Amino acid sequence: MAARGGVNAKGENAPQPVKVQRYWPGKAPKGVTDYSSSEEEEEEQFERQKETDLITSVQKVEITEQEAASDRRLRRLKEAKEDSTQVIDRRRRHLEDVEKEDIQKDQLHVIEALQEVELDDAAEIRRRQLKRDRALEIRRQEEEGLKALEEEERTQTAQVEEEEEESDSEETSEYETDSEEEEQISRKLLKPVFIPKAHRETVLERERMKELEEETERKRLRELEERKKESHAMVEEHVQKSLQKEVSEDTGLQEIDDTDGLDEQAEYEEWKLRELRRVKRDKEERLAREKERDEIERRRNMSEEQRTKEDMERIKKQREEKPKGQYKFLQKYYHKGSFYMEDDNQILKRDYTVPTPDEVGHKEILPKVMQVKNFGRAGQTKWTHLTDQDTSTKDAPWNAKTEINKRTISKLGGFHGGFDKPTAKKRKS
Structure with missing residues (x-):
């Protein structure tokens, strides 16, 4: 509630309560009549014209021509x-x-x-x-x-x-x-005469060469296509044969043996030989199984230390029995490799000590000056080998016979003339 000034019943000035009118969106206030838009526009225009007339109105005065x-x-x-x-x-x-x-x-x-x-x-x-x-x-x-x-x-x-x-x-x-x-x-x-381009021999020859190259390329492509077809046919034939072979093995069908009865004595001898070989093979397999069984039983009865000792002895024996290659005089050394050497590949079992074809057969018969590695090359060695050469140097400062080195060596352990027990030294003192 708002208030406005007024006079009460006693004639005194006192605020009078005024009810505030509330406006709602989309709803016309109370006491407002509806007018058309045209009437509102006419009224607004009339008011503006009236204000303009008041502002711009000038009093008109009659003036004669003489004035x-x-x-x-x-x-x-x-x-x-x-x-x-x-x-x-x-x-x-x-x-x-x-x-x-x-x-x-x-x-x-x-x-x-x-x-x-x-x-x-x-x-x-x-x-x-x-x-x-x-x-x-x-x-x-x-x-x-x-x-x-x-x-x-x-x-x-x-x-x-x-x-x-x-x-x-x-x-x-x-x-x-x-x-x-x-x-x-x-x-x-x-007299020189102009020859058109279509009639020149060089142009015709060039066209013939181009046609020949195209024909050669087409022929090469045809041959390549024919080879592909032949390869496909061969692969298909091989696959068919493999399938037929598998089918025949699965069904157990075998070719009919129509050679029976031609030579009974020879067939009997062959059968007897096959039977003897079969009996011998069966006996060897039986003995091998018995031997393996006995060996397993023997090792089971052994302790862990005994089995380890036996394994080491067997490995040592195998190494000793294995033939070792011998290097020739001044033969170049190649590393034998360290990986995958336990595989059963045959190429890993070859002898690495065999000299390569570049090695000279007998270097011991060469002159002494040529008995060095890489003779005549930039990497030529100075010595034949170091077993009979003293390569130690005496040019180091600590090897010089100076007073400082003497005093230093005298203080080092192990460089004195004798060795006395500490107990004896204490007793003397």
């Missing part, structure tokens, strides 16, 4: 109004003239452009016609030149044949004269 003529301000306003009217008219006329000139210029540009396009088209047509006429003239001249050349060659050939026939019946001097004339004719230079 207007005598009033300098009115006269000045009138002259300014006339001047502004003249300036506006002059500017408007100037703009109209400029627009007319621009329109005329645009029209002239369009006409000139059309004329230039027409002239360019006509010139292009005339230029093409001249090129076509020139090409036809050149072709006609070439054809005439070819015809003239062929005619000249035929004439020369006929003359040469006639001269050869005449030379047979004439004397030797006349023959020499005719031969000189023939040489002059043969030395006659021919």
